[in-house]
Amino acid sequence: MDILDPHIQMLRAIANRVIPPDDTPGAGENDSVGHAVEILSGPLSPRLPELRKLLDDLNVRAKVEHQTRFVDLDTDLQDALLKTVDNQPIFVQVCELIHEGYWASPDGQRTAGFVIKG
Amino acid sequence: MTARYDAIVVGAGAGGGVAACLLAEAGKRVLLIERGSSLTYEQIGRHHLKNQRVIAWGHNAGPFAGHPRVTVNAEGVEKIVQPWDLGYQPNAATVGGGTRVYGAQAWRFHPLDFKMASTYGVPPGSSLADWPISYQDLEPYYDKVEHELGVSGDSSGMTHLPAYARDYPMPPLPMSRKGSTLRKAAAALGWNTVHVPLAVNSQPWNNRAACIHCQHCVGFACPVDGKNGTQNTFIPRALATGRCELLTDMMVERIDTRDGRAIGVIYVNAQKRRIAVQSDVIVVAAGAVESARLLLNSGIGNDHVGRHLQGHVYVTVTGLMREQMWDGIGPGPTTATTRWSHGHGDVIGGGMLADDFVMLPTAFWLKHRKPGTPLWGQASKDFMRESYTRTLDIKGPIQDTPSPDARVTLDPKVKDMYGIPVARLSGTTHIESIRTAQMLHSKAVEWLRACDAVEIWGDAPSTPVLTGHQHQAGTCRMGDDPEHSVVDALGRVHGHDNVYVADTSVHVTNGGFNPFLTAMAVAYRTITALTARW
Numbered sequence: 001m002d003i004l005d006p007h008i009q010m011l012r013a014i015a016n017r018v019i020p021p022d023d024t025p026g027a028g029e030n031d032s033v034g035h036a037v038e039i040l041s042g043p044l045s046p047r048l049p050e051l052r053k054l055l056d057d058l059n060v061r062a063k064v065e066h067q068t069r070f071v072d073l074d075t076d077l078q079d080a081l082l083k084t085v086d087n088q089p090i091f092v093q094v095c096e097l098i099h100e101g102y103w104a105s106p107d108g109q110r111t112a113g114f115v116i117k118g
Numbered sequence: 119m120t121a122r123y124d125a126i127v128v129g130a131g132a133g134g135g136v137a138a139c140l141l142a143e144a145g146k147r148v149l150l151i152e153r154g155s156s157l158t159y160e161q162i163g164r165h166h167l168k169n170q171r172v173i174a175w176g177h178n179a180g181p182f183a184g185h186p187r188v189t190v191n192a193e194g195v196e197k198i199v200q201p202w203d204l205g206y207q208p209n210a211a212t213v214g215g216g217t218r219v220y221g222a223q224a225w226r227f228h229p230l231d232f233k234m235a236s237t238y239g240v241p242p243g244s245s246l247a248d249w250p251i252s253y254q255d256l257e258p259y260y261d262k263v264e265h266e267l268g269v270s271g272d273s274s275g276m277t278h279l280p281a282y283a284r285d286y287p288m289p290p291l292p293m294s295r296k297g298s299t300l301r302k303a304a305a306a307l308g309w310n311t312v313h314v315p316l317a318v319n320s321q322p323w324n325n326r327a328a329c330i331h332c333q334h335c336v337g338f339a340c341p342v343d344g345k346n347g348t349q350n351t352f353i354p355r356a357l358a359t360g361r362c363e364l365l366t367d368m369m370v371e372r373i374d375t376r377d378g379r380a381i382g383v384i385y386v387n388a389q390k391r392r393i394a395v396q397s398d399v400i401v402v403a404a405g406a407v408e409s410a411r412l413l414l415n416s417g418i419g420n421d422h423v424g425r426h427l428q429g430h431v432y433v434t435v436t437g438l439m440r441e442q443m444w445d446g447i448g449p450g451p452t453t454a455t456t457r458w459s460h461g462h463g464d465v466i467g468g469g470m471l472a473d474d475f476v477m478l479p480t481a482f483w484l485k486h487r488k489p490g491t492p493l494w495g496q497a498s499k500d501f502m503r504e505s506y507t508r509t510l511d512i513k514g515p516i517q518d519t520p521s522p523d524a525r526v527t528l529d530p531k532v533k534d535m536y537g538i539p540v541a542r543l544s545g546t547t548h549i550e551s552i553r554t555a556q557m558l559h560s561k562a563v564e565w566l567r568a569c570d571a572v573e574i575w576g577d578a579p580s581t582p583v584l585t586g587h588q589h590q591a592g593t594c595r596m597g598d599d600p601e602h603s604v605v606d607a608l609g610r611v612h613g614h615d616n617v618y619v620a621d622t623s624v625h626v627t628n629g630g631f632n633p634f635l636t637a638m639a640v641a642y643r644t645i646t647a648l649t650a651r652w
Binding site: 017018019020022035039042043079082086092095096098099100103104105 | 164165166167174175478479480482483484493494495496498499502
């Protein structure tokens, strides 16, 4: 994914709002963003311009309304901004990718002390 | 000099594995050609998003890139689709075929599944028809496959069938919490329940381990080789004779003919070189889409080749229960009812309902979450936390009412990586399939209510679509009349006494059950008859 670091930081912040941390990690704290980036760099790369626009627009609004970057906002303020874009198709797509990455395992169950024969 | 064999079998899946084995054990020199690779467990892997069950961003047992198809929707809009795209109708392309990674539900068809037209009449616009053979004709071969493949179950519960000649070779797999809940509710409703028969070892069998009850069955290879497919049963037997040669990663382009008679095949290797091999007999077992494609590319067969493509319309309903249902005991399906298979209301046929495979969390989120679940925020996380382990899913196939316009043809423009015209898929199942599915859906809801589900979701199918996918069938249908079928009752292509089809393509209708056991039994019968007179 040909995307600048600030966009990755924003995706991580958004992931933590899609699946927030509580007594278990949020999606910004595992590799959910890695999965999203992998897919957005690959089969969904035609949607990158749409994603960049979303992230840039969110950042502009954060600076205009709260004089700081989106990633530096309190979570309540992040949620308030996200609520204004959550019907946009690209945001819906990002949510689905975050959920996929959060609930999935690329390795499945691993062996522990025996030889796989299958 | 062109290599020569007694028989060439195209496709090393469910039917092809049986065919190669029986031919080789009958003393014939066999070439078994498979377009996929012989994939190891590690190569298939366990990625939750790239497997034959959840094809979110790819799958794990082929076909891979280079094998596109073309779909045509109801409005005539064409689209080139890759093997992981919606509409492709994929089935695994590897040694063992779908049996390498399937869920292994080893059902016999119901006797009336072979007589759908004479039981229900023929709806206008459909191609509902009777098989030229009966359950009784196939019963001995069901028995052989169950014992030679390895199936776990309890035949005493199969009261919808005539009594078995002998019980399954292995007892049923353990009951789960979901299965116990379903059984109790079914008893209260007065419904029968049966153990789901599975081609999975419930005990060590055939020098392989018993199932370890992992949560990665359907869509994946088995880590202990306790799931039975042709890759670990019939194909090794074929190879052990010394008379069967297995070629993988080779694509059969066409059946070669001379003066109208099949003399062998032309296949393409990885270097795109075409190689001719000759044989007395060709057995086509590449799956319903690819078998039809091969016959069409070869100019063999009549106008019915490719028609009547069918699979299964599925009913899926999810219930949220008061207590935890998830116990992590795989494979998952333990309890089914066949109460609604036939003769209910004015619908055609019916289907089977059973508990589902252990569902991975991502599969639950992607395919079974409650409609209206928030996509983001604490509520979405809480939904998974509170629901995932408390859900009970019931699903089951209905007998599709086939349509002659649901079909495989050849695309005039698009070719695969070998330069071979690809399959073009068009049409839908008949509208009667939807009515039957809606009946079965209502029964699934009734069952969950009897289980005391606090919430139930999952809509009934409402729109006919093209079915096929991993249960694809029908494209070289069997029949006595060459005007209305592709192969005769012994699997021989009409007009070609040395070309046979030995996979689900020959299914006239596809039963209200998973079809692989029937495909293998039919292949067993076909090849037994062939070797008896050869």
